[in-house]
Amino acid sequence: MDDLEFRKRIYAEPKCQDDAVRQAMQEDKHKRKFYDEMGLLEQKIEQALDVPVSEGLQSKIILRQSIQEKSKQPKVSKAYIAIAASIAFVFGMTINHFLANQNSFNVTEMALAHVYHEMQSHGNLDLDLDINTVNAKLAAYGAQFEKEIGHIYSANFCQIKNTRALHLVLAGQHGQINVFIMPKANDATGWDSVSDNKLTTRSSRYQSADLIYVAPKAENLDAVQDSIENKISWRI
């Protein structure tokens, strides 16, 4: 290995220990000297490059990684939150449904009970009202009678469950006909006709109000229903 090549080798790789380099040093002490000098320079370069590293750096690196990991964790539990939310939702719906069912009531039964109760307490009441008095009260339901509806024994507001109804007592062929006019009772059930040994019922459901008829069994309630409802007009 000539001098120039040797120097180039050592400049590029001062710690080179391969056979050719070793042999060259053994044969030529100038080369050995040059190698040692370059070794000293290399030591200085190493020291110069060996800048201090801030002690906290390692912790900072690991901290950043662990924060990154932590911020990813909610993704894992999202499924659990979704399941919990679903359970809560179903639970809420069940409770709601249960309470709604509790609120619902059989409207025909209540009307019947009301009629029986009134028959006992003031069955003989006859106020002989005119149609205008009735219409004044009916206005609260957005309705009015366009024509006479025959004899009117009474027209009183009464309470069916939580609903305020207008209770009309009219004259029928076979006794008194009770008509309840009430705001839409959507949570009520029992709109079908029923009869017991004395009375029979009908119901009509309009857009803004419900009507329930209770009359003696012998009464032709279908005809009564038609006649009344032909005379009524709705403003709402």
Place this chain on the structure above:
Amino acid sequence: MIGNFLRKKKTQTQVLVGMKEKQIQYEALVSAYHKDMYRYAYWLTHDQHIAEDIVQETFLRAWKSLDSLLDANAAKSWLITILRRENARRFERKQFDMTEYEEHNIHDDNADTEQNVEQQLLQRKIANLPVEYREPLLLQVVVGFSGDEIAKQLELNKNTVMTRLFRARNMLKEALDSGNSERSANG
């Protein structure tokens, strides 16, 4: 569904065990290489804070793709690749003014011994080496790469790498020699 749930839980436990192993592997990687990586970054950027940022970014990226590191022997060159990319990204983000090398960045304790004067001169000269000479030198001295590894990392042929290493040391030696003769002349 419950079966599914339990099965899922089981795989989650396995994932957790896997996570713990990954964490241990990661911390070992940080412990073994953060100093070399910092020094390499420092001599690329000449700024302590930028260097620390780059090193932190490097390890964060390393964490994200730690699964792709299959060979522990390749860890160092893998990290260097990430770090060099991270440094390049810094230039893409904004037209970065190359930070001027400042001496006081480096230890400055007992400033006036002759050895320190020489070291400071050497540091200044290293910092001012053109990057194509500086980088192979850093890979060799700081990172401990062989000529072949440097060639692979920098995508150069080995002869080019050896020539650059020769020139880098030649420049430093000349600077030191002239510095020493100046001091002898003054002294």
